[in-house]
Amino acid sequence: MGAIVVQGVLRDGRGFVELVLPDADPQQRRTLEKVTRLQYSLYRDGKLLYASPPLQMTNVRRAADDGALIVTGTP
Structure with missing residues (x-):
């Protein structure tokens, strides 16, 4: 874990949020x-520090170095 x-x-001029999750x-x-x-x-x-707005899932991929999952979303 x-x-x-x-x-x-x-x-490319667009903002994204990436969540890197352990595999x-x-x-x-x-x-x-x-x-x-x-x-x-x-x-x-x-304590809640931040709650994101709803995001559109744009990509799920594996990190080359450690195999973690990278989830990408955009508003």
């Missing part, structure tokens, strides 16, 4: 590939 990383990415379950990528919309919340010490 590892940390989940959330980062904003600007590519904990072999079924996880197949399940995520069926998702069309996502929303996420960030918490620290049980």
Whole structure:
């Protein structure tokens, strides 16, 4: 198990959100590939820091270095 990383990415003038998820379950990528919309919340010490708007799922891929799943969404 590892940390989940959330980062904003600007590519070709468009903004994206990328969630990097540890590869904990072999079924996880197949399940995520069926998702069309996502929303996420960030918490620290049980307190809500940020709740994203609904995002359109645009891509699910594996990181080349460690096999983590990278989920990309855009507003």
